[in-house]
Amino acid sequence: MSFTADELKRMYTTMVLIRKFELNTIEIFAERMKRGDFPGALHSSEGQEAIAVGVSSQLRRDDYVFSTYRGHGHAIAKGIPIEKVVAEVHGRATGASRGYGGSMHLFDTSINFMGGNGIVGAGLPLALGTGYAAVKRGTDQVTAVYFGDGGASQGAFHEAVNMAAIKKYPIIFICENNLYAATTHVSANCPIDDIGERAKAYGIPGPVIDGNNLIEVADTVGAAVARARTGDGPTLIECKTWRHRAHCMVIPEHRPGKDRKYWAGRDPIDHMRDYLISENIAAAAAIEQLEADAQQQLDAAVAYMQDSPLPDPAEVLEVVYAG
Amino acid sequence: MPADTATMRKLKPIVAMNEALDTVMAEDDDVVLFGEDIGAYGGVWALSKGLQKKYGEARVFDTPLSECAIMGTCAGAAMAGLRPVIEIMYVDFMTIAMDPLVNQASKIRLMSGGAFDLAMTIIAPFGAGTCEAAQHSNSLEAWFLNTPGLKVVAPSTVYDTKGLLAAAIRDNNPVMYLWHKMLYDLEEEVPGGDWIVPLGEAAVRCEGDDITVVAYSLMMYRAMEAAAEFDGRISVEVIDPRTLHPFDLDTVLTSLRKTGRLLVVHESPTRCGVGADIVRRVCDAGFELLRQAPRVLGGKDSPIPFSKPLENAVIPQVADIRAAIEAMVQ
Numbered sequence: 093m094s095f096t097a098d099e100l101k102r103m104y105t106t107m108v109l110i111r112k113f114e115l116n117t118i119e120i121f122a123e124r125m126k127r128g129d130f131p132g133a134l135h136s137s138e139g140q141e142a143i144a145v146g147v148s149s150q151l152r153r154d155d156y157v158f159s160t161y162r163g164h165g166h167a168i169a170k171g172i173p174i175e176k177v178v179a180e181v182h183g184r185a186t187g188a189s190r191g192y193g194g195s196m197h198l199f200d201t202s203i204n205f206m207g208g209n210g211i212v213g214a215g216l217p218l219a220l221g222t223g224y225a226a227v228k229r230g231t232d233q234v235t236a237v238y239f240g241d242g243g244a245s246q247g248a249f250h251e252a253v254n255m256a257a258i259k260k261y262p263i264i265f266i267c268e269n270n271l272y273a274a275t276t277h278v279s280a281n282c283p284i285d286d287i288g289e290r291a292k293a294y295g296i297p298g299p300v301i302d303g304n305n306l307i308e309v310a311d312t313v314g315a316a317v318a319r320a321r322t323g324d325g326p327t328l329i330e331c332k333t334w335r336h337r338a339h340c341m342v343i344p345e346h347r348p349g350k351d352r353k354y355w356a357g358r359d360p361i362d363h364m365r366d367y368l369i370s371e372n373i374a375a376a377a378a379i380e381q382l383e384a385d386a387q388q389q390l391d392a393a394v395a396y397m398q399d400s401p402l403p404d405p406a407e408v409l410e411v412v413y414a415g
Numbered sequence: 416m417p418a419d420t421a422t423m424r425k426l427k428p429i430v431a432m433n434e435a436l437d438t439v440m441a442e443d444d445d446v447v448l449f450g451e452d453i454g455a456y457g458g459v460w461a462l463s464k465g466l467q468k469k470y471g472e473a474r475v476f477d478t479p480l481s482e483c484a485i486m487g488t489c490a491g492a493a494m495a496g497l498r499p500v501i502e503i504m505y506v507d508f509m510t511i512a513m514d515p516l517v518n519q520a521s522k523i524r525l526m527s528g529g530a531f532d533l534a535m536t537i538i539a540p541f542g543a544g545t546c547e548a549a550q551h552s553n554s555l556e557a558w559f560l561n562t563p564g565l566k567v568v569a570p571s572t573v574y575d576t577k578g579l580l581a582a583a584i585r586d587n588n589p590v591m592y593l594w595h596k597m598l599y600d601l602e603e604e605v606p607g608g609d610w611i612v613p614l615g616e617a618a619v620r621c622e623g624d625d626i627t628v629v630a631y632s633l634m635m636y637r638a639m640e641a642a643a644e645f646d647g648r649i650s651v652e653v654i655d656p657r658t659l660h661p662f663d664l665d666t667v668l669t670s671l672r673k674t675g676r677l678l679v680v681h682e683s684p685t686r687c688g689v690g691a692d693i694v695r696r697v698c699d700a701g702f703e704l705l706r707q708a709p710r711v712l713g714g715k716d717s718p719i720p721f722s723k724p725l726e727n728a729v730i731p732q733v734a735d736i737r738a739a740i741e742a743m744v745q
Contacts, residue, residue, distance in 0.1 A: 156495070187528075189528040189530070192528040197526040197527070199530050214487075217487020220488040221490055221491015221497075225492050225495035227473070247483060248483050252484055255479050415587065
């Protein structure tokens with residue numbers, strides 16, 4: 093995969109924006125919780141930015157994405173404007189889902205971002221539908237669907253991968269294996285070392301890659317997208333990664349120190365920064381500027397959210413049924 | 416072609432459904448149909464007979480035996496703007512498909528702030544009477560009625576079977592379309608051509624002055640049979656809601672202004688059931704119309720047993736309905 097210097101810098105900036113967004117959101121949520129004002133569940137994707145940005149780098153605006161409850165990065169990388177994401181997680185009327193969805197349910201029809209999901213593995217069967225729709229209409233749109241190591245234990249995973257393989261639907265199944273499903277280690281969820289190995293049972297490719305390496309993610313996803321667009325069917329990609337935080341804000345950190353130490357040296361943003369410098373794509377000062385740009389985008393988005401109204405409860409029943 | 420009463424003919428419900436599908440598929444390329452055995456075979460109930468040949472494998476096709484995947488495909492295709500119709504072979508198998516329906520399809524419109532319309536129809540047969548035992552005999556409509564975001568249709572007559580399905584497929588929401596297996600061999604006269612029966616409109620099946628019986632699907636026929644047995648001694652008005660949500664309360668209230676007595680009959684469980692909610696609605700909107708306590712005659716608090724006398728014992732029979740009416744009108 094060859095990226096221009098500008099593309100690489102843009103991708104780096106997006107990774108940093110996701111990171112800054114996650115840190116800022118946790119800060120605001122923690123502050124509210126301290127006041128006894130529980131603002132809802134929050135699942136930080138901090139540490140998994142390379143997957144979101146690498147996957148989206150290979151997708152067109154009209155390609156479909158189904159996300160998870162750890163999906164802020166997916167949404168930002170696919171292209172939901174950052175202010176709409178910030179406004180949604182804080183329940184504002186100007187949010188991506190007008191305040192009806194929240195952190196786990198970001199949607200944007202204009203870029204075919206088909207929502208996060210509060211149910212583990214539940215995006216996979218839905219992805220069959222957009223995969224089928226593209227085939228039926230004869231477009232070359234692909235569908236990327238994210239799930240975790242826990243999601244791979246759901247029946248929905250097996251039903252969906254099986255059917256997609258039979259029908260050759262243009263779907264990229266992206267497993268973000270961050271090693272823990274809430275507090276359960278992946279070894280208690282999967283009897284083999286690699287979830288990607290399961291692809292064999294369905295006769296499709298199942299590459300297992302370093303999810304913290306943006307270029308490796310982009311390369312692997314790029315090949316899977318090319319395969320899907322030309323009618324050769326789905327691919328299962330397992331991205332090994334690590335979330336920096338516990339499962340969500342209300343579950344205390346429990347993962348052993350040796351795991352955390354191992355992964356602390358494998359941060360995807362650090363990795364990308366080193367890459368930009370070692371490949372002479374950007375010097376340290378230029379990288380600082382990219383980081384400042386990301387900060388500025390986030391600050392503007394937070395200000396936008398703070399100026400935005402809360403939703404009008406009088407309208408709540410209007411969105412349940414279509415006319 | 417509009418309904419043509421000059422060319423009346425006899426029709427079975429499954430053929431009526433097949434005709435409705437044919438009509439909407441001919442006029443809208445976004446309407447697609449899939450499920451287990453739905454392709455070349457034409458469906459185990461013959462729902463899709465001839466349709467794959469006519470509309471092609473891209474629009475009418477088989478799926479693996481994976482109800483969760485079928486429902487997920489349906490919801491995802493609806494999100495992409497298609498108008499999918501699926502068959503779940505028995506409503507009992509909906510348990511496997513509940514997440515993509517109840518957590519996804521019914522909620523995505525709200526969760527997205529109204530951005531997505533999910534125009535999709537799930538066709539599923541329900542009900543006891545065929546001695547297929549506890550996992551092929553359920554009536555699960557109350558589950559779906561307890562799920563905001565869904566509409567629920569339960570036709571009785573062949574005319575309604577066709578007209579309501581055409582309306583369900585054209586509706587822009589997820590619709591559970593439930594037909595009763597015991598009506599499979601029903602044959603009724605219907606016009607030629609096509610028609611629509613709008614969702615949310617009840618039908619008065621017979622007029623009467625003494626008591627209002629609300630019953631849908633198979634139980635409508637049993638209520639009619641019970642009503643006829645009184646031979647004018649008790650004058651029974653039978654109302655068929657046809658659509659359970661949205662529910663046509665006005666037609667029931669209008670009837671109660673005349674009769675003052677309400678009996679609801681259904682075969683799904685009585686506990687937390689369809690009838691309980693109809694009684695609740697009537698009490699909220701027209702308690703003063705009731706001259707005595709309303710009653711619900713529903714399925715017993717039991718899974719459906721196999722052997723015929725056992726099966727009959729847990730589902731309202733004509734004699735049970737007659738006795739309930741008699742007890743109320745004395």
